[in-house]
Amino acid sequence: MSVLSKKEYRPYYFIAPLLVFICLFILLPIVGTLFTSLMRDVTFLPQKFIFLGNYSDLLRDEGFWRSMRFTLFFIAVAVPLEMLLGTAFAALLDMELPMRGFLRACVLIPWAIPSAISAKIWQLIYNYSYGLANFLITHLGLSQGPVNWLGSEGGAFAAIVIADVWKTAPFVTLLVLAGLQAVPHDLRLQAKIDRANFAQIFFRVTLPLIKPVLLVALLFRTIDSLRIFDVIYVLTNGGPGGSTASASLYAYKYFLGGDFGYGSAVSVLLFAVAFGMSCLYVKVSKFESEI
Amino acid sequence: MKEESVKKLLTTLTAVFMIGFAMTPFLYMLFTSVNAKPDFLEAGWLFTLSHYRDVLGADSLHFLDYLKNSILVSAAASLVTVFIASISAFAITRLEMKGKLFVLFFVLAVSMFPQVSMIGYLFKIMTALGLINTYPALIMPYIAWILPLSLWILVSYFSQIPKELDKAAIIDGCNEWQVLFKVLFPVALPGIFSTLLLSFIFAFNEFIFALILTTDFNARTIPVGIALFEGLHGQIPWGQIMAASVVTVFPIMIMTLVFQRHIIGGLTKGAVKG
Incomplete structure (x- = not known):
């Protein structure tokens, strides 16, 4: 039984402000976007209800499908890299190291910096004539000549992936580290006594135990990558030739151009995918035990 | 013990890579901010604080x-x-x-x-x-x-x-x-x-x-x-x-x-x- 009884207090007053803010500034805009997606809503033209007109245009819009393909391909490449690197860093930080706190904070810093600012730094790193990336690869002999990072399709894709992994692997590290530290120490000790080597302990004992945390991190990173915007907006703005426009950026460009109806239709489709995935996320991470 | 030393080496390498990976962009940012031109890697250093003066003063x-x-x-x-x-x-x-x-x-x-x-x-x-x-x-x-x-x-x-x-x-x-x-x-x-x-x-x-x-x-x-x-x-x-x-x-x-x-x-x- 709860400490305070129901009759005495009205607990819903306490959560009312929370719900008001979320309804007004998140749900209302989403419902509004849904309605707008059924309209012809272009600056300087009278609004007109066209039902699924925008959606039928979308189906035939090669640019839209390209942005969807890019987004999914980006997730397929970036998220596994983030998971791998993040988990490797976490395994390292879990060990007895000198200056562990400092190391942990260093890993955390890329996450704490606004991604628009770090993307700007990456843009300079990728500069064709004097950037750090080309300086390093030519001086280390990794490449014959400078790479056209932001001006070629493959280069731009790689550039975005690297900048994004740099920014988000720390998040995976923190989650996995928390999971690792919850693994009982005796278990690993026992495995060591049983003459298991380092790799065996990690893959056979530790990994299965942190599987739930890995799953949460994986889903979270996937959903977050689905809406990638800042890094791409700054690094390539969708170029070259629209090859790196994510779904979010594609919709944004229609809003920017004053076509709210069509931009909304793109957003609604993206939202539908994200919503499905977040339901899965909520289901996978079983939270009830805590409350 | 051999396994211990391999482990130590691996740990050190990963730690170095980790710090380098996380910190290099910030060092580069810092160096660019105090150089007259952004091509200092090839062209050589030319220390200046003028960028800070511009940003904080203009x-x-x-x-x-x-x-x-x-x-x-x-x-x-x-x-x-x-x-x-x-x-x-x-x-x-x-x-x-x-x-x-x-x-x-x-x-x-x-x-x-x-x-x-x-x-x-x-x-x-x-x-x-x-x-x-x-x-x-x-x-x-x-x-x-x-x-x-x-x-x-x-x-x-x-x-x-x-x-x-x-x-x-x-x-x-x-x-x-x-x-x-x-x-x-x-x-x-x-x-x-x-x-x-x-x-x-x-x-x-x-x-x-x-x-x-x-x-x-x-x-x-x-x-x-x-x-x-x-x-x-x-x-x-x-x-x-x-x-x-x-x-x-x-x-x-x-x-x-x-x-x-x-x-x-x-x-x-x-x-x-x-």
């Missing part, structure tokens, strides 16, 4: 305006958010109420929504209210946007505080507000501080709302300001951009170093459960 660049906007908007949004989230977390962990699990899951799902599915209509709302390019146009959506995270972290902290504590307070004649502010708040202070810190970072880093809801230095925040930074003379002014980035980023770095325990504690509480 009013036409509006860098200090962007920074001020960011700090004020993030501070206001995170303070209000933490207040609202604390009273909600109090109700969810302490009061008898139907649907508290629904509220938690609903809020969690909301935090996963893509921001782009809100910006078009949000822009229309703010235009209709005449709020485009003002602080409230940013603060209000920011509060809604950060609330889910704050709520989850605080629910997690509050549920660790023994319920006997508020039982005793009630017997002593406290009402629910007194239980919240005189009993729970002092005990949960480290958790509330973590939440405040994280909320501030989230608001400070937000990009897409600020991009679409502000038009100039009167409300534009620093991430957008730096992303759209244009020099006085056409060419990309890398030195100035990096100087501006250093001034923005260093306080965050120091904050992260000093409060890393709080940040990590809050972040993992908000995301991993059970």
Whole structure:
């Protein structure tokens, strides 16, 4: 039984402000976007209800499908890299190291910096004539000549992936580290006594135990990558030739151009995918035990 | 033992790679900001502080305006958010109420929504209210946007505080507000501080709302300001951009170093459960 009884207090007053803010500034805009997606809503033209007109245009819009393909391909490449690197860093930080706190904070810093600012730094790193990336690869002999990072399709894709992994692997590290530290120490000790080597302990004992945390991190990173915007907006703005426009950026460009109806239709489709995935996320991470 | 030394070598290599990977961009940012030209790697160093003088002195660049906007908007949004989230977390962990699990899951799902599915209509709302390019146009959506995270972290902290504590307070004649502010708040202070810190970072880093809801230095925040930074003379002014980035980023770095325990504690509480 709860400490305070129901009759005495009205607990819903306490959560009312929370719900008001979320309804007004998140749900209302989403419902509004849904309605707008059924309209012809272009600056300087009278609004007109066209039902699924925008959606039928979308189906035939090669640019839209390209942005969807890019987004999914980006997730397929970036998220596994983030998971791998993040988990490797976490395994390292879990060990007895000198200056562990400092190391942990260093890993955390890329996450704490606004991604628009770090993307700007990456843009300079990728500069064709004097950037750090080309300086390093030519001086280390990794490449014959400078790479056209932001001006070629493959280069731009790689550039975005690297900048994004740099920014988000720390998040995976923190989650996995928390999971690792919850693994009982005796278990690993026992495995060591049983003459298991380092790799065996990690893959056979530790990994299965942190599987739930890995799953949460994986889903979270996937959903977050689905809406990638800042890094791409700054690094390539969708170029070259629209090859790196994510779904979010594609919709944004229609809003920017004053076509709210069509931009909304793109957003609604993206939202539908994200919503499905977040339901899965909520289901996978079983939270009830805590409350 | 052979395995031990291999392990030690691997550990050292990974640690070096990790630090290099995380820190190199910041060193590069720092070096570019104090060089006359961005091509110093090939052309050689030419030390100067002129970029800092420009960024901090030239009013036409509006860098200090962007920074001020960011700090004020993030501070206001995170303070209000933490207040609202604390009273909600109090109700969810302490009061008898139907649907508290629904509220938690609903809020969690909301935090996963893509921001782009809100910006078009949000822009229309703010235009209709005449709020485009003002602080409230940013603060209000920011509060809604950060609330889910704050709520989850605080629910997690509050549920660790023994319920006997508020039982005793009630017997002593406290009402629910007194239980919240005189009993729970002092005990949960480290958790509330973590939440405040994280909320501030989230608001400070937000990009897409600020991009679409502000038009100039009167409300534009620093991430957008730096992303759209244009020099006085056409060419990309890398030195100035990096100087501006250093001034923005260093306080965050120091904050992260000093409060890393709080940040990590809050972040993992908000995301991993059970």
